[in-house]
Amino acid sequence: MTQYIVRRVLIAIPTMLVISFVVFAxxxxxxxxxxxxxxxxxxxxxxxxxxxxxxxxxxQPWPVRYVKWLTxxxxxxxxxxxxxxxxxxxxxxxxxxQTLQVVxxxxxxxxxxxxxxxxxxxxxxxxxxxxxxxxFSFIGFSVPxxxxxxxxxxxxxxxLKWFPIVYSSTLNxxxxxxxxxxxxxxxxxxxxxxxxxxxxxxxxxxxxxLDNLPLDYVxxxxxxxxxxxxxxxxxxxxxxxxxxxxLIALGVPTIFAGAIITENLFRVNGLGQLLIxxxxxxxxxxVMALTFIFAFLTVTFNLIADIMYGVLDPRVRYG
Amino acid sequence: xxxxxxxxxxTSKPVPSAAVQQxxxxxxxxxxxLIGDAWRRFRRHKLAMIGASILVIFILTVLIGPSxxxxxxxxxxxxxxxxxxxxxxxxxxxxSAEHPFGTDDxxxxxxxxxxxxxxxxxxVGFAAMxxxxxxGTVVGAAAGFLGGTxxxxxxxxxxxxxxxxxxxxxxxxxxxxxxPVQKWLGQExxxxxxxxxxIGGLAWMQTARIVRSSFLSLxxxxxxxxxxxxxxxxxxxxxxxxxxxxxxPIIVAATLEIGNAIIAxxxxxxxxxxxxxxxxxxxxxxxxxxxxxxxxAHLALFPGALIFLTVLSxxxxxxxxxxxxxxxxxx
Numbered sequence: 001m002t003q004y005i006v007r008r009v010l011i012a013i014p015t016m017l018v019i020s021f022v023v024f025a026x027x028x029x030x031x032x033x034x035x036x037x038x039x040x041x042x043x044x045x046x047x048x049x050x051x052x053x054x055x056x057x058x059x060q061p062w063p064v065r066y067v068k069w070l071t072x073x074x075x076x077x078x079x080x081x082x083x084x085x086x087x088x089x090x091x092x093x094x095x096x097x098q099t100l101q102v103v104x105x106x107x108x109x110x111x112x113x114x115x116x117x118x119x120x121x122x123x124x125x126x127x128x129x130x131x132x133x134x135x136f137s138f139i140g141f142s143v144p145x146x147x148x149x150x151x152x153x154x155x156x157x158x159x160l161k162w163f164p165i166v167y168s169s170t171l172n173x174x175x176x177x178x179x180x181x182x183x184x185x186x187x188x189x190x191x192x193x194x195x196x197x198x199x200x201x202x203x204x205x206x207x208x209x210l211d212n213l214p215l216d217y218v219x220x221x222x223x224x225x226x227x228x229x230x231x232x233x234x235x236x237x238x239x240x241x242x243x244x245x246x247l248i249a250l251g252v253p254t255i256f257a258g259a260i261i262t263e264n265l266f267r268v269n270g271l272g273q274l275l276i277x278x279x280x281x282x283x284x285x286x287v288m289a290l291t292f293i294f295a296f297l298t299v300t301f302n303l304i305a306d307i308m309y310g311v312l313d314p315r316v317r318y319g
Numbered sequence: 320x321x322x323x324x325x326x327x328x329x330t331s332k333p334v335p336s337a338a339v340q341q342x343x344x345x346x347x348x349x350x351x352x353l354i355g356d357a358w359r360r361f362r363r364h365k366l367a368m369i370g371a372s373i374l375v376i377f378i379l380t381v382l383i384g385p386s387x388x389x390x391x392x393x394x395x396x397x398x399x400x401x402x403x404x405x406x407x408x409x410x411x412x413x414x415s416a417e418h419p420f421g422t423d424d425x426x427x428x429x430x431x432x433x434x435x436x437x438x439x440x441x442x443v444g445f446a447a448m449x450x451x452x453x454x455g456t457v458v459g460a461a462a463g464f465l466g467g468t469x470x471x472x473x474x475x476x477x478x479x480x481x482x483x484x485x486x487x488x489x490x491x492x493x494x495x496x497x498x499p500v501q502k503w504l505g506q507e508x509x510x511x512x513x514x515x516x517x518i519g520g521l522a523w524m525q526t527a528r529i530v531r532s533s534f535l536s537l538x539x540x541x542x543x544x545x546x547x548x549x550x551x552x553x554x555x556x557x558x559x560x561x562x563x564x565x566x567x568p569i570i571v572a573a574t575l576e577i578g579n580a581i582i583a584x585x586x587x588x589x590x591x592x593x594x595x596x597x598x599x600x601x602x603x604x605x606x607x608x609x610x611x612x613x614x615x616a617h618l619a620l621f622p623g624a625l626i627f628l629t630v631l632s633x634x635x636x637x638x639x640x641x642x643x644x645x646x647x648x649x650x
Contacts, residue, residue, distance in 0.1 A: 015478075015479060015482050018479060019479070019482060019483060023488070023491075026491070026492070026495065027491075027495070030495035030496065031495075031496075031498065031499050138366075138631060138634055138635065138638075139627075139631065141634065142578065142627055142630040142631035142633075142634050143626075143627050143630075143631075144582045144585050144586055144589070144602070144623075144626055144627075144630075145586075146585075146586060146589040146605070146606075147585075147605060147623040147626065147627060150605065150609050150612065150619055150620075150623065151620070151623070153612065154612050154616050154619075154620075158612055158613055253484065257484065257485065257486040257487065260486060260487065260490075260590070261586060261589065261590070264589075264590060265589075275487060275490070276490070276590055276591070279490060279491060279494050279592070280494075280591070287491065290487070291484060291487055291488065291491060294484030294487045295482065295483065295484045297484070298482050298483065298484050299482045302481070302482060
């Protein structure tokens with residue numbers, strides 16, 4: 001087991017290296033000069049331009065820059081942003097809480113909703129409840145999340161005025177009123193992600209339950225006179241959760257990607273919004289750092305899913 | 320005597336036994352084919368049939384809609400020019416007989432723009448699906464059939480691609496490379512190619528895994544051994560003999576991929592890295608319309624509903640196809 005985990009981690013590290021190398025190479029080799037804004041400004045003399053270039057280390061060949069970037073990254077120095085002229089890591093720390101709040105709350109709600117809906121759908125397969133749940137989950141993963149967001153915004157923020165349209169990041173969470181306001185403005189961005197994630201998770205939970213329900217151990221549990229509720233919850237549901245929990249882990253990067261959309265729609269100043277503004281500003285160091293974070297999330301949660309599957313299901317053997 | 324089985328009643332006219340009847344029935348009816356069976360099962364899936372009908376209607380509309388426009392009003396000479404025709408007298412108008420989808424902030428007819436944009440959106444979906452599915456099929460087939468080192472290398476590459484952060488990477492690549500590709504292939508074709516290649520190029524991994532596992536089990540079957548004994552070349556065995564047997568899961572994956580690609584394209588447009596503002600893809604129309612949620616919500620809602628209905632229909636169709644082609648799976 002330990003050996004397996006060590007081996008998986010040892011595969012994950014080169015994966016991260018390859019991904020970061022490829023993204024770095026793409027950014028370095030892509031046409032367009034990140035310092036174009038200076039190049040176009042006639043007031044900046046040639047020498048100054050050259051010095052700016054050197055101060056960002058852009059005069060060196062890109063493989064050298066990659067090695068430097070990587071060694072600095074390990075030391076906790078993520079480089080300087082071209083547009084704020086401050087350290088990238090500060091920007092990331094500043095934006096992280098907003099993203100984590102929205103994404104975390106949304107995922108929690110999605111999981112809490114999806115598991116019981118999936119269980120009931122499977123136990124009462126083809127019932128009215130199952131059909132309604134199925135229909136809604138199909139709707140959930142057929143709507144682009146920006147459209148869910150726009151519709152919710154139109155109904156609840158513009159027409160009913162229950163929630164603010166634009167997310168305010170200057171709220172000082174010191175009073176109960178401010179915390180209430182924060183919850184109110186988080187509601188719509190969270191809902192968008194909940195709709196998207198609940199839909200998929202419900203389907204997974206239902207399918208997993210349906211795989212388990214006809215198995216022999218269920219009949220055994222019933223045969224020994226266990227109440228129906230106990231059979232379903234203590235035996236079938238727990239076993240069905242094994243693959244679903246790994247899928248929940250695999251879904252974490254997806255919900256962060258979803259945050260790119262909701263944050264841009266509701267102007268939440270999180271990491272997703274930072275990514276889009278940095279791409280539009282050709283702020284390469286920030287783009288590199290954020291892409292690295294997204295890649296890190298994907299690789300890490302793939303790893304966690306793999307390991308969890310083994311921990312939760314003793315039948316899985318580590319070959 | 321009257322109670323006797325008519326089949327053994329030799330005195331009356333000879334009636335064929337049940338077994339013979341069945342045989343005759345079997346001979347007289349057409350042979351049952353895989354596609355025929357699948358169609359019969361697919362037809363029973365009501366939502367899938369509704370989805371398929373909606374899709375057919377949408378595809379027909381974007382194909383012949385422009386001609387109807389040209390026929391209906393003789394003053395329209397060129398459909399594309401009509402979609403760009405400004406009319407400052409009727410701006411932000413709601414749905415009416417003349418403009419069923421209303422008009423935007425420049426007075427452009429929204430229905431014609433949705434029809435024109437639908438061509439692009441649906442084409443993006445199909446083209447990205449074709450890239451993803453053909454790439455995935457080739458990789459999966461090679462890995463599953465050849466095995467050994469080839470399998471190892473291809474599967475590591477697949478794992479690597481699965482570890483890529485999908486959406487951020489697509490956004491980044493489209494943003495970085497759209498200008499040179501546009502210079503090379505022209506404005507609209509350029510952006511189309513880069514969007515389609517990026518979406519399709521990051522979506523083939525699931526198909527590759529499905530195809531690989533089908534190939535792994537199929538290559539051990541007797542018919543492959545028979546083909547081998549007949550001296551048929553490896554490529555022919557791979558593509559002519561094994562691949563058709565692995566079609567069912569590929570078709571389901573392909574159907575669902577069209578929907579995913581349409582969502583991906585509209586998301587790119589929404590984030591401002593997809594098609595430029597004047598190209599009326601459905602995603603672009605929603606994005607442009609979202610600035611007028613208060614003044615004219617229909618501008619964003621109608622094209623958004625089109626995306627939603629299309630993808631929903633595709634997903635229902637995929638579900639129906641899965642039931643029809645592979646009755647064992649239940650997701």
